[in-house]
Amino acid sequence: MVETLSGLQQNEAFDVVVIGAGGAGMSAALFAAIDGARVLLVESTEYVGGTTAYSAGTTWIPNSSHGPSINPDDSSANAEGFLRRAVGERSSAALRRAFLQAGPRAVAHLEANSDVKYRARPFHPDYLSELEGSTLRGRALEPLAFDGRQLGRHFALIRPPIPEFTVLGGMMVDRDDVGHLLNMTKSFKSLRHAVKLLARHARARISWPRGTRLVMGNALIGRLLHSLLARDVTVLVSTKLEALRTNASRAIDGITLSQNGQRRQISVTGGVILASGGFNRHPQRRRAMLPGADPAWCPGAPGHTGSAQDLALAAGARYGEGALSNAFWAPVSIRKRADGTTAVFPHFIMDRGKPGMIVVNSQGRRFLNENTSYHLFGIAMQEAHRTTPSVPAFLVTDADGLRKYGLGMVRPGGKGLAPFLADGYLTQAATLDELAAKLGIDAAGLADSVARINDYAKTGVDPDFRRGTTDYQRANGDANWPGPNPCLGPIARGPFYAVRLYPGDIGAATGLVSDDNARVLNRDDRPIGGLYACGNDMQSVMGGVYPAPGITLGPGLAFAYLAARDALARAKAASAGATHAQPATAPVAHGATQAANEKIA
Structure with missing residues (x-):
């Protein structure tokens, strides 16, 4: 049921409180409700769904019940070995093992007890497909489409998708x-x-x-919301977490919430699960942890302000260290909408990896493999920019490339270009020299880069950056391309076009250090009683590496399941008058990230 804060009593008690109604938070609330808990779900914005609602909704869960029908040869050992090779020492092997073990159980539990239903994509390669243990299919799950009309008036609670990812006014x-x-x-x-x-x-x-046929991330959020409402979970939106209350044992036993001038103390018997989306829009922490990344480049939902993490840090939590990056990345292009808002468009797979596309820096030179994963692409942009201006970079194609594949927000077909040209989102020129002049980049460098890629298109070999040499890269090319490499094609027929690319952070990788039951740990590696983290509030089990599609939603789901289970056990122990099986002063028995970040002032 969707409530207002004034509808709750002062010190009203819940078994489990979840902070943040994105994919991980809604899953945690649903797991707890399925197992009999009285649950409160709190969201700071006016919508539920978080960045999950914007996303493809892909959830990476190796060895789920859906996997064998697509890839009967996969195994837990394969997945564990793949993550060991991809992530290495950047995260705890025990945490990765907990994820791999809990993930299939979490999927099965949801599907057996809720409206959340998945299917495995027939072909969706792991991004680091060159590593032993990777697969081309079976691990990436997607939600089944959902009819939003089933939600009635509550359909309006779901965060709408990015408009530029829809057609015909919201389809x-x-x-x-x-x-x-x-x-x-x-x-x-x-x-x-x-x-x-x-x-x-x-x-x-x-x-x-808007359209009521929900797919991808919107479908997942719609199914979660429908299931939560069916189980009478109390949902609060536009509600701020102001404080975590601790008892004499320094365990969390309550919270303070505010909404529209109202304030309530809420008692919590089992635990508070933080799933607020991470630090990405926290002003001080963003500057310190993502230096040089303009907040305007972030395509994520607005709720991940890090304010809930501030309260956890004040209660003794700490940030993890050692990740490849503090965030996950994608190249994005930026455009002002007619209503004055900013459209931030992630370039995942639709254009940059196709034949007849290159990306160059201010010198007109290629500096990366255009077909690499979006995360590595974003990192490469920032690394290159340290020596040669590469932010923005420029995605360049010709008339044929634009017509066949589109360019960012410009749809395939080559029609309707006038508004994009008028506001400068798209740059057009009759010649490459003219394009370079309009972009303010080196014309000789651009001409040389195009001449090289045209030669490489004939041979199918890119000696500079090995483009199109892995299964993942080739999958994102054009399977119908007649040349020897589906990722390499010429740039030859004018007019020529370009859009500017920036490194956009799509989610936090650095988060609160937690154990393999998602319990938040203090500086002595002991659990803070009654405090849990999942989703991007939790230190990435992938160590800031992006080895496969859905590696934020997959661990988010698995650790939501583990957090809800442990919190409910704690609530039951409290109601029975028993002490928790492992008090907050006990040492941690399982592996967890050892290094810590001090709170940033």
């Missing part, structure tokens, strides 16, 4: 839909699929402000 499309829409004039099957989509959307828009 969501997934990977399969995009393929059908682009092929509808060539295939009767695609035409039928497209007509069905369009007809459903037209009917929905008669009564609803």
